[in-house]
Structures are given as C-alpha cells and as structure tokens.
Amino acid sequence: MTLDPDRAQHPRSELAEALRSLRRASGLTGARLAVRSGMSQAKVSKIENGRVLPSALDVERILRALDVPLGEEEAARLLELTRVANTDYQGFRTALQRGLGETQRDLAAIEASASAIRFFLPCMITGLLQTPDYARQTLSHTLVNRGASWETALARRLKRQTVLYDEGKRFVFVLTEAALRWPLCRPEAMAVQMDRIASLSELPSVDIRVVPADPPVPSGPLNGFTVYDDRLVTVEVFTGKLALRDPKDVSYSMEIFAFFHEHALEGENTRSFLRDLAQEYRNRA
Incomplete structure (x- = not known):
C-alpha cells in the first residue's frame, strides 16, 4: 500500500x-x-x-x-x-481527487492480500461491520466527502464485507463501548447495527470483542488502527491516512492491540452486551 x-x-x-x-x-x-x-x-x-x-x-x-x-x-x-x-501518508485531498470509491478498492485489495487483520476501534464502527444506514451516514456527511460523490464508495464498502465469509482468513475486531454508543444514526438504525455486529461475531473467521466502560481500563486509547498480518499498520485521522511498515511500529501496535484485547468481552459475553445495547436503542426509538 x-x-x-x-x-x-x-x-x-x-x-x-x-x-x-x-x-x-x-x-x-x-x-x-x-x-x-x-x-x-x-x-x-x-x-x-x-x-x-x-x-x-x-x-x-x-x-x-x-x-x-x-x-x-x-x-x-x-x-x-x-x-x-517506512511511513506513507495520504492526505484527504489526494483521496478526494482519486475518488472515494478508489479508496474502497484499495482497501479491498489489501484485505484480499492479508490472512490476519486486527482492528482496534475506539471511536467508530469500521466499514466491514457497518450496516447500509451506518455506512451511508459515514460517507454522506460533508466533513468526509467535502462535496465529492460518495455513492460508488458506499456500494464498494458494502461489497467489501463479503471477505468476512472467507474462512481462510482471520478477522479480529476490538471495539470500545464508546464506539458502539456514539449515536451516528437514529436509534432504530443503531439497534440494527448492534444486531449486525452480533450476527457477524458468529462467523468462523470473525472474532469481535468489546471493551466495556466498566470496569475501567488502566490506559486510554489515543487512536484507532488496523494491523495487516505482521507487515503493515494503517491509522486514519481526519486529515488523511498513515501507513506504517517499520517492524518496530508494527510490533508496538500489536502490543497495544493485545492490551485492549485482554480487557475486552468475548464470545457470548460480547453478543449479550450487543443485544442489551440494541434494546437500549430500541427503547429510545
């Protein structure tokens, strides 16, 4: 990349x-x-x-x-x-010039080439887990698209999700409770989003874990990132995206991921948490 x-x-x-x-x-x-x-x-x-x-x-x-x-x-x-x-940076202006759809094509290519992908998500739900409503909201806001066309990007993002069914790969998602509680969509849509994540957590190739707000975790998350195998880390910020390839950066990112992974709910505990949160959203609708 x-x-x-x-x-x-x-x-x-x-x-x-x-x-x-x-x-x-x-x-x-x-x-x-x-x-x-x-x-x-x-x-x-x-x-x-x-x-x-x-x-x-x-x-x-x-x-x-x-x-x-x-x-x-x-x-x-x-x-x-x-x-x-060993660090590449793509500013958001470059991404907009290429087209938001091309960014989704790039991500699909990286995902196809990796066998193990780890996502640390402290703020938002990532594209592979998003429902159409959630994905549409993330791409259609002018803070993201700056007036550029986003419909092709939405279609490609949703198409990318088929990679989750590839049992030859391994996907591990660690989300914080804060990421799940950020009300990006209306309550009924957020409830469906929680149901979607719970359903995906039962796929053989997918491990989804949630770091609850209680009990407290003894360190705070500064940013989200994705680790592809043991060779590449990507970090998204408002102004662009970083790609880190230095083994020391990759190793440290894996250490951070392991820390939050250790403090996260897993398996049925994750699904129970998501079902309860989905009901909270439905009660607000």
Whole structure:
C-alpha cells in the first residue's frame, strides 16, 4: 500500500545514499558489510541502490557492522530517516481527487492480500461491520466527502464485507463501548447495527470483542488502527491516512492491540452486551 509515493521517494533515496556513503567511508566492501551484518550481499546492494527499503532493524544491523554506536547523532538521524521512509501518508485531498470509491478498492485489495487483520476501534464502527444506514451516514456527511460523490464508495464498502465469509482468513475486531454508543444514526438504525455486529461475531473467521466502560481500563486509547498480518499498520485521522511498515511500529501496535484485547468481552459475553445495547436503542426509538 503506497499512499504517497512522491513524498516517500526522497527519504528513501536519501537513506540509501547515506548508508552507501557511510559504508564507503568505513573502508568496507559491500561483500564484507554483508558478512558482518548477517545479510546477503544482494540485499546490501539493493538497500544502497534504493531498490529495497530497509527496516529499522536492518539499519541497526548495518550501523553495528560499521561500528557506529547507536547512541551517536548520525545513527539517530539515520534511524529517524528510516522511520520516515517506512511511513506513507495520504492526505484527504489526494483521496478526494482519486475518488472515494478508489479508496474502497484499495482497501479491498489489501484485505484480499492479508490472512490476519486486527482492528482496534475506539471511536467508530469500521466499514466491514457497518450496516447500509451506518455506512451511508459515514460517507454522506460533508466533513468526509467535502462535496465529492460518495455513492460508488458506499456500494464498494458494502461489497467489501463479503471477505468476512472467507474462512481462510482471520478477522479480529476490538471495539470500545464508546464506539458502539456514539449515536451516528437514529436509534432504530443503531439497534440494527448492534444486531449486525452480533450476527457477524458468529462467523468462523470473525472474532469481535468489546471493551466495556466498566470496569475501567488502566490506559486510554489515543487512536484507532488496523494491523495487516505482521507487515503493515494503517491509522486514519481526519486529515488523511498513515501507513506504517517499520517492524518496530508494527510490533508496538500489536502490543497495544493485545492490551485492549485482554480487557475486552468475548464470545457470548460480547453478543449479550450487543443485544442489551440494541434494546437500549430500541427503547429510545
């Protein structure tokens, strides 16, 4: 998933050039660096030519092989550059120019390529779980579409949901009670939305869990995110979307996910919670 290749290309080329220059200044050949860093010579060459984007772990191994202390300013600069190079950002204006429907096509492609997808949802219900009413409300508001056409995006979002029936995949959703109680639609529509989530939780490929407001969780959620296998994390904000590929970012996101997963209701307890909440919404209708 390359969100903004033009922005990403500069730090990638700068990183490749800096690592190549550092290796040459040390007097090591590419072959010798490969031996000392435990990488193949081909990988070292591709990193230095900008054909392979190294992770932070790769860069740390290279720095150690070149006897550059990780606490030095140059090492810190290169590791920060690595993190930037491993992060793509797509602003909402770019998404609007491409069309909201194309964003749904991109998401479908990523979902098709992953075998395990984890969603942490502290604020809203994600597209794969949405009813048509909820999905329509999320896309039709001008804060989201800025006046752009959204009908194709709605159809594609609903079509994406068929991936949940693929038993060769694994989907884990952790939602907070706050996300479920945000009254995005009228009460009767929210009740149907709760019923929909409860129904999907019974699919063999789907695990849905809810973090209740009580008992309190000893840490608060700063943002939602999605983890695709162990290779990619995406984070949505109002102004755009981040894609993080650095293994350390992925690992930390998995740690955060595991924390909230541990504090969540599961199985029949989740379904009971959702049924009770659906009845609350119906009582308000």
